[in-house]
Amino acid sequence: MTRSQMQSAVIQYTLIATLNLIVSHEIGRNAYDDVWEDPVFKNLTTTIKFMAVNATLSNNNTSANITGNSNSLPADPQSFYFKILPQSIFVCALLFPLAYYWQIYLERFFPARPRGVEINYEKKEKVEVGEVNEGQEEEVVKRWIAQGKVRRSSVSWWNTFVKWVLDITVGNICLTVLRLLVEGLVTGNFKDTLSYLKSATLLSYSLSFISIRPFASLIGFIVVPVTKRIVFTVGIDTVEAVFVSSFLRLIVPLALRTEFIQHAMGNVTEGIMIANKFHVESAGNIQSIRAGGRTSVRTQPKKVPRVTGKEHSRMTEVHDTTQINDNSAGRAMGYNFIQIDRIISIPDSSLRATSSTATQRKDTFQLPQQVVASGEKILYDRSEPGTTQMIGLFLDPILVRIQLSGTEMAHTATLLGHVGARVQDALEHAVEFRYVKELVLGYRLLISW
Incomplete structure (x- = not known):
């Protein structure tokens, strides 16, 4: 050519x-101006960013370093x-x-x-081709076809x-x-x-x-x-x-503006707020973490009443234990595994049922928090039931919200709080159909966290 x-x-x-x-x-x-200005959606994004800031402050409470770790988003895109x-x-x-x-x-x-090509030899006219380079070959063949000398x-x-x-x-x-x-x-x-x-x-x-x-x-x-x-x-x-x-x-x-989407966003917002409350309460119990070693910090047991029925009406001891587990698979990925075992009682009725026809449960559930941390990065242990669906949270939050129980919803909401500000910023830039780079960045952040 x-x-x-x-x-x-x-x-x-x-x-x-x-x-x-x-x-x-x-x-x-x-x-998408109407989307960003929707009251329910704005409440959800504000809650996500608020929880992300709280998570950062809780992780840095020993040094009270507020200015050094900020989750604020860039003002000028x-x-x-x-x-x-x-x-x-x-x-x-x-x-x-x-x-x-x-x-x-x-x-x-x-x-x-x-x-x-098949040349029609019935034609008596002599065809002088000469030297034809590759760039002229197509034009020559078209001319021959038009003259009937070549059958395509x-x-x-x-x-x-x-x-x-x-x-x-x-x-x-x-x-x-x-x-x-x-x-x-x-x-x-x-x-x-x-x-x-x-x-x-x-x-x-x-x-x-x-x-x-x-x-x-x-x-x-x-x-x-x-x-x-x-x-x-x-x-x-x-x-x-x-x-x-x-x-x-x-x-x-x-x-x-549909009732289903509005209701789902309201449920997610409420779950994030509840998870943020208990995350802040438990974050202060982590006294020290030594990478490569094994540290255990235990607080004094407390007596917490259980109200889930007669068979569970006894008093239960609650412990806060922090330890670093020597997990070869996790260390190969560059993470130190930190297990936080905190057994607490949370009224499940505080989590609104997804279905408008479902009744709110009045019992309680236990919230064992198991996370994986590397610096400020936090992941939940995927051995926990339901946490394998957390990757799908940003891809289909409604589906995940329906499938998760109350405990798993709190897990998912807490994870959402840690990465919410960064992923939300990426998704806001990804609404333009042709720019998938920011969407890829948000997806990468989600799976790496």
Whole structure:
């Protein structure tokens, strides 16, 4: 292919990609104002951030270091037109030649039509071909077909299928990895990019299959010339981005106002507030933690009445025990395992039932807190019932809230408080459909915490 064809494709691709970014940004910029201003949603986000600050203060209560550990969010987000947009355009233009030649080599090794042509020898006119380079070959063949001198071969569906599979698998993954690495270099976050490269690649690859991209790629291999194939694909992406952004802008505020969503957010908010209360009470009992050793701190037992029935009406001893467990698997991951055993009685009726028709239970439940900590990072021990579903909290909080019992809800709410401010900031930036980088960052924070 000639250099002029590639330059033309680069210009077209860059212009369409820029239009894609701008349109997606403008459509989604003020699309969710009603969501952020909804009283129930605002109450939920405020509670999350408040609990995150309390968790930080509780973890640093021995030194009373408030200014050194702040969970406050940055006041000024990055400028889209002066920082994000130029960086994105630069990355697109830089990676375009690789994607372009990837399509060229796919077509060369798996041609859509066989190389051979059938020449009609009944024509008496002499055809002077001369030396034809690769860039002129397509135009020459088209002219011969128009003159009736050449009969075009039929499409090779097997080659088309092979090219399509290679493009949506090998090509997609390789270009995604390169894009993330280049973005990390351009934005100055290369180390962070390496840390979540695997998760980001997996997420981006999975999202590509719920979009129109695979279908557009197949159509491109069948009817679009190889030099215009990438331009065609990015054009389809732009149309899809406009449609999806407009659809989300319409449907999300409507869904937020439904009784089910409002009730679910109210339940989560209440659970966070209850978990925050008992987290603050128990956090002060941790006196010392020595990494690599074994420390145990025990407070004096207390007498707490149990009111769950006649068989549980006895007085129960309550102990607060903190110890570091030598867990080889955890240490291999870089964590020190800290087990906090605190048996307390909490009225389960304080947790509102998710279903509006369900009655509130009047018994009590025990809350054994088991966490994994490394510095300020805190995870709950996944051996606890139900905690394996905590990863799905931000992906589908309503489903998790229905499945969790009262005890497990308190666990989940406490975890949410620790990571809420950071993940909430990431999700607020991820509402624009085309920017999945912040969503990947939020997902990485969630699974790493």
